[in-house]
Amino acid sequence: MPHLLAAGRRLEYEWHGPGPESAPTLVFLHEGLGSVSMWRDFPARLAGATGFGALVYSRGGHGGSDPVPLPRPLRFMHDEALLVLPEVLDAAGVRDAVLVGHSDGGSIALIHAGSGKGTRVRALVLEAPHVFCEDISVSSIAAAAEKYRQGDLRRALERHHGANVDVAFWGWNRAWLDPAFRDWNLEEYLPGVKVPVLVIQGDRDEYGTLMQLDAIAAGCGGPVECLVLSDCGHTPHRDQPDRTLATMAAFLHRPPPTAS
Secondary structure (H helix, E strand, O other), X not given: OXXXXXXXXXXXXXXXXXXXXXXXXXXXXXXXXXXXXXXXXXXXXXXXXHOOEEEEXXXXXXXXXXXXXXXXXXXXXXXXXXXXXXXXXXXXXXXXXXXXXEOHHHHHHHHHXXXXXXXXXXEEEEEOOOOEOOHHHHHHHHHHHHHHHHOOHHHHHHHHHHHHHHHHHHHHHHHHHXXXXXXXXXXXXXXXOOOOEEEEEEOOOOOOOOHHHHHHHHHOOOOEEEXXXXXXXXXXHHHOHHHHHHHHHHHHHOOOOOOO
C-alpha cells in the first residue's frame, strides 16, 4: 500500500475514483480503532455513487502507518485536525474536500472545519461523531479494555493494525478513560462550521447518545441534516451500508444552499 508523508510520519493510504484535479475528494477519517482496511469497500462504493474521488488513510499508530509514542495526549483529535490533516490534504493534492468522519474521525472533521483551517472543505458527512464525553462512552470503552485483555478483540484488530495493534488500542483507550478527558468538549468549534453537514447515528449506538447529534444540529453555523437509523449501532456504514450509502450520496448530490 502506498504512503504519504504528513507531520513527519509515513501514513498508508488508498485512492479510489478520479484525482483531485478532476473532481471533489471524499477524505475518509476513521474511528478511534480504525484504519484503511476497516472501511472495507465503503469508500470505493461512495466514490462510485457520487463520481467523487476518495482518499482513505490511516492515522499515525494505525494500520500500516508509522507508530506514535504513548500515551496519546488528551488533545490527540485536536492535533490531528489542526496539524496533521492540513498536511495530508497538501500531500495528496486535495483541493475541494468532503470530510467523511466516523466517531473520532467525525470529531476531527468538526474541529478542522470549525477552526478556520477548513478552507478546502465543502461539506461534512459524519457518522456517530462526539462533541463531548458521556458516561455511555466511558463505560463502553472500559468494557473494550477487558475484551482486549481477555477476549478475541486484540486478535481481530491485529488483522488491521499488525505491529501497531497495541499502539492503536491503548492510545485510544487510555486517552478516553483518563479522568481529565471528562472535560473534553468540542462545542466551541461548532459555530465556525459553516458548510453543510450530514450526521448519521444509530439508535443503538453503544458509544454515544443522541445528545451528540442534538448538540451538533443546534451549534453548527451552517445547515445540518440528521438521520437516526433504527436498529443500528455505532457503525452505520457496516450495520446498514445501503441506507447509509444512499443517504450520503443524496446529500452530496444536492446543490449547495444559496447565500441569503
